Amino acid sequence: MHINYDSIGYREIGVKHFDLGFTIRSAQPLTFYADYDRVSRTLVYPSDGKIINLRELESGRGRRIGIASKSIDYAVYDVKRRFRLGDRLSSIYGAISTDATMEGLIQNFSGMRITLNDPWETTMCYILSQYNNIPRIRGITKRMIARFGSDIFGDHDSVVGKAFPKSHEIAAASEKSIVECGAGFRAKYLVEAADYCTNNIDMARLGKLDYPELKDELLQIKGVGDKVADCIALFGYGKLEAFPVDVWIKRIVERLYFRGRKKSIKEIHRFAEDKWGRYAGVAQQYLFFHGISGGLEGNGKKK
DNA sequence: ACCCAGGCGGGCG
DNA sequence: CGCCCGCATGGG
Numbered sequence: 001m002h003i004n005y006d007s008i009g010y011r012e013i014g015v016k017h018f019d020l021g022f023t024i025r026s027a028q029p030l031t032f033y034a035d036y037d038r039v040s041r042t043l044v045y046p047s048d049g050k051i052i053n054l055r056e057l058e059s060g061r062g063r064r065i066g067i068a069s070k071s072i073d074y075a076v077y078d079v080k081r082r083f084r085l086g087d088r089l090s091s092i093y094g095a096i097s098t099d100a101t102m103e104g105l106i107q108n109f110s111g112m113r114i115t116l117n118d119p120w121e122t123t124m125c126y127i128l129s130q131y132n133n134i135p136r137i138r139g140i141t142k143r144m145i146a147r148f149g150s151d152i153f154g155d156h157d158s159v160v161g162k163a164f165p166k167s168h169e170i171a172a173a174s175e176k177s178i179v180e181c182g183a184g185f186r187a188k189y190l191v192e193a194a195d196y197c198t199n200n201i202d203m204a205r206l207g208k209l210d211y212p213e214l215k216d217e218l219l220q221i222k223g224v225g226d227k228v229a230d231c232i233a234l235f236g237y238g239k240l241e242a243f244p245v246d247v248w249i250k251r252i253v254e255r256l257y258f259r260g261r262k263k264s265i266k267e268i269h270r271f272a273e274d275k276w277g278r279y280a281g282v283a284q285q286y287l288f289f290h291g292i293s294g295g296l297e298g299n300g301k302k303k
Numbered sequence: 304a305c306c307c308a309g310g311c312g313g314g315c316g
Numbered sequence: 317c318g319c320c321c322g323c324a325t326g327g328g
Contacts, residue, residue, distance in 0.1 A: 027309070126310095129309050131309095131323075133307075136326060139326085140325095182326080184324030184325050185322090185325090222312080225312080226310085227310060228311080245309095
């Protein structure tokens, strides 16, 4: 996706506590398909039939971001919503700074935000994520978009990008065609989930439920288990108390808080709920990013 | 060649 | 409840 429209809108806004690079590099759903350039600190992503271009500007005191899009008003609204710029990160930090370890992570990754993504997109991304690795999830997701997403048009009917596939588009796809994108055994979960999300549940309506009820509903989807349901709740519905426990989180919590002693997923959930409460999901993202960016070297796994 | 990945469903005791 | 297994595929 490139910015090659003829007429383009542009606006700059100031934001406290925002680091686009950390946010993107912490492997949230947006990361699985949007293009981020680390040198220019620019993100390009599709949203509701538009291409949005977001750049982190050189900042003195307080961050500034530049937003470019053909539909600039919509783009500004979308960026604010998508990156949850209305959250007061300083008060969230205050709430989860329960120990020196978390304080350190917050200091290291200050400005990393939890993104808010379309529920179906989030569901698809995390079904693809199971028993998989991040670079590969990216590849599969991009091939799925190229194959099943609809075109996004700029001026003069020129195609400027592809939209993330809608659930009905995946529901209509053959399992074979999804396997061809590299989804492997997850393909059958995906078509079933797509059908379920198209015909059996109103994903937008689920947003009105509170976290426990929402999770129960999500667990009805085949291919969505405890961990993926928490990811959808956190990244798709903004339930900041959701604390997805994957292999990284399990290892890092065991290492940082239990001196390397093995703990069950259930015990880790209880620990996180007690310790970080309604912002556990935010704490989770800082732990996760610490893990995938080398925080487990030595005692645990490499990478 | 080798290991493992932002797990899940199903089957078992 | 807990445990164990198979699962498709390719990045590192």
